[in-house]
Amino acid sequence: MTGIRRNSNDITLFSGVDWITVILYLSLTILGFIAIFSATYVEDSENILSFEHKYIKHLFWLGISYTAALIILLLDRSMWHKWAYIICAGTIFIVLMTFIPGLGKTVNGAKAWLGFGGFTLQPMELAKVGISLATARIMSEYGYSVQKFGDVIKVLLLLLIPMGIAVLQNDTGSGLVFCSFLFMFYREGLDNWICVPIIFLAALLILSFLLSPGVLLITLIVIFTFSAGMLMRNRWKACIKYVAALLIISTLLFLALGFGFGFKFDYYDCLLYTTMASMVAVVVYAYRKNIRKLYFLVLLFFISVMCLPTSDMVFRHLKPHQQDRIRTFLGLEDNRDLLYNVNQSKIAIGSGGLTGKGFLEGSQIRYGFVPEKHTDFIFCTIGEEFGFVGAVVLFSLLCMLILRLMKMGDRQLEAFGRVYCYCVASILFFHCFINIGMTMGIVPVMGIPLPFISYGGSSLLGFSLLVFIAIALDASPIKRQSTLRKW
């Protein structure tokens, strides 16, 4: 056993590096390069190595990313914890630079880009690194607990910064990525019955204009009361009392006001106002019984009810193209262009068959039927040219990488490393879910890239940094020694 033991002098550049993750990473980036080459190859080009070509640019970015990865492994592996806040501040500062006229560039309507010379950079991709580090740092502070309302709010406030900026940049998709941190929160022990209503809320937001406000409100009350009941375990009586009181008071209010002023309003309004007022009672109840978890629910409920009065309040504040995407997805509207994009994307994937049409042979990709074939719809290229086999290889690589990151997180002894790894896993998971889902028409179209595969230097660099910092943390001697000590 002593043979395994090492002191700090033995530590070389690659010691402790999780090679499986590195191999997964390299395979994905190479697969990505092949896909991008196929999607952007121009047959009648005079110079196939010209820097004009997107695949050459991507090759350049691959070089930068690999170098950055190497540098990260070279750096002191404890620096990430120390420098987390500074890195976060730095990246957010770069993100804010997009608002400086002259530096900021608008691509596809999103003011989320910085341009230098021939290159453009989307700093939000880098901010993911900073935010993940900062989140990990906050959550690894002494005495931090996701059970505490105040502690969770700290992280939420941090996450609100990039999300707010993303909305201002008209790049909501990138902002939504941070919602995926729920995944990490769950791992850190956020109560089930807080996670469930959040997921329901997300679903309700998308469905909000399919249902009438009344139905929505009642659904919300039922979900939240049930969650509260689950949270408080054996206090079902209180929940039933609460719902009964709500119904009785709102009905009385309805009748009283009705006979007083004539029935110029809906029962819905009475129920809404009664419910809002009842929140005070709930807070008092939670305080007196010392059930702090209830505060989460009150907050969540308050936010969701705020969005309700006119059920599509949130929806109205979305940009027209975002409204279109959701409406089209739900089949409420047939925006020909959007439907066309998704249809063509499905045709590209579907026509791939078992083994695909072969490299550079996909007609949907070659002839420009699939929009954004090298960025957001890159999965179509793989699906069409390499078929089911190619798709399954890609899925396995991505799935294994995410699982590997989670595993790396789980084996950390330090909360910092664990939270960070889970943050990375969350971000990758969210990107894969939205991006692949969107090409197959399962998820509304959102402009976010497929990690390591999509064309785009910033996202490639960002994801590389995310993964290699995780590898570096995983390989840190502190962890290794403590692992050994455990034996």
Place this chain on the structure above:
Amino acid sequence: MNNPRNDKWRHRILRWIVFGLFLFFAGRTAYLQLIEGNQYIDKAENNVIRYVITYPPRGEVFDRNGEYLIQNKICYDLMVVPRETPRDGIDTARLITITEEPKKRLVRSLNEARKNWRIASPVVKYLSAEAKLKLDEWNIPGFYTVPRTVRQYPRNIGGNLLGSLSEVSQRFLDKYNEEGYYTRGDYIGEQGIESAYERELRGEKGRIRRNIYDNNTATNEVEKEAVAGKNLVSTIDASLQAFAEELMEGKVGSVVAIEPATGEILVMASSPTFDPNELVIGRQRGNHYMALLNDPRRPLFNRAVTSPQPPGSTFKLLNGLIGLQEGVLKPHYRYTCNKGYRAGNIKMGCHEHRSPLDLDYAIATSCNAYFCNVYRNILENKRYKSPKEGYEVWRNYVEQFGFGVKLGSDVTGERKGTLMHREYYDKLYRKSWNALTVLSVSIGQGELQATSLQLANFAATIANRGYYYTPHIIKQIEGQDSIDIKYRTPHYTSVDKKHFETIIKGMWRGVNVDGTCQLAKLEGLDVCGKTGTAQNPLGDDHSTFISFAPRNNPKIAIAVYVEHGVWGSTAAVPIASLIEEKYLTDTITRPWLVEYVKNLKLDYYKAYDRHKKK
């Protein structure tokens, strides 16, 4: 802080969530690629390959002198690809001024086009060249014009003879489109030459296989060249046709002139007629068509072939021929006529003339009594067992002359007229009938109807002394040495040539010496003719006249039928005479007669005009 067991549970759940998502993706991909794969492969192919149909120019039609009867004209359709139009809309007011399209229709077609966001749809059809130039100058993104040919009829004659084009109907597509040549939106000839020679005129559509390599670039590969439609030469004499239509204006009836030696139809005028240009596919076609359809005088009807009428006294010639052939009539037979014919309680009136009279004069003066005797003799011939059998023999002769059958010409809408079978009378009179029962047939009335084409053909048969060629309106098809054999085979009758001479002698006398149609006399042309006056319950008698000229080596045989034209000599004779004169001499020596015909006022109130909507 965290319950370790709970912890393990949680990351296990998360792992399953991640694994589950990718499993779901794999399943979805498998569904798209392996189960629905073939469907998507087809769709992907349809994306890349488009078949574009190319339309050949339709054949044009010339008259016998090389003048255009039907010509192609280029006009333009305004197309729009809604996706490429400016986001902030276009200046519709200006579009309306240029295209002269009503706002309502324009807006409707624009909305219709918007349903196919990426596909070009027509907005305004049949634009003039000037409008096209203005639009080109304006150059709105997403809008462009495409040329297309439409028909035009330079002489404005022969509406229902030439026919028109219409969009192929759904009914046609369902029932008659056996070769699958036509698709929705194709044009097809309707009525007349356009319909009868549809196959020759339309040519063959071509097909281009278009590989779309990009949104903008495409390669075209011609799979099948379009074959241009064949040009046709008609037998119609355009100026003569125009003259006939001019003379027939205001009257209801028809004129058919045939060249006896070939069966070529020189004139086929139906009145009232219409300007074929009104029915050219275009924005006004529908309105014009409905107006024509609702006209109680039925201008869409080609009366020359679709409107059988009693031939009247012109039919006496045929009875004379049959009598002569059967031997029951000799030219020198004389019968008395005392203002009519009486037998039993049957009385057939006649007009004032010398009596007794022989065949010659009976034809010239159109004596009813004489031909009642002739007809009775034919039916009551001792050779046959009964008049019923005699009738069958008679009917057989009549059919040989093209009555009661379709002649088989290439004019659309031809009808066979009325010629009853013996069984009809057997049934009607319960087998107890004789020559007297059907006596009115002897003078071309009763259960007997013939179209003007049949009458003209009859005149041609007499002119040819016993045979006729099936009348036709097309004499030459581009790329073919000759027309169909059926128009080049003579149809012989079983009446002997010498009997025709006898009849022609009477016809010549009627025009040139002392008959009913002396108005038709043309110095030096030896016109032969026979008038007819058919009684009918809807007003004045129908006026009809068949004629040919010259007597020897005839150049033209003509039949004129003017409904409710009073006497044969009132309306039909002058019209026929003028047409013959114009055709044979190319001059009009009797302008007063033209004036007379044009100013002729006939009374159609009872027959047609009382139905007219006020």
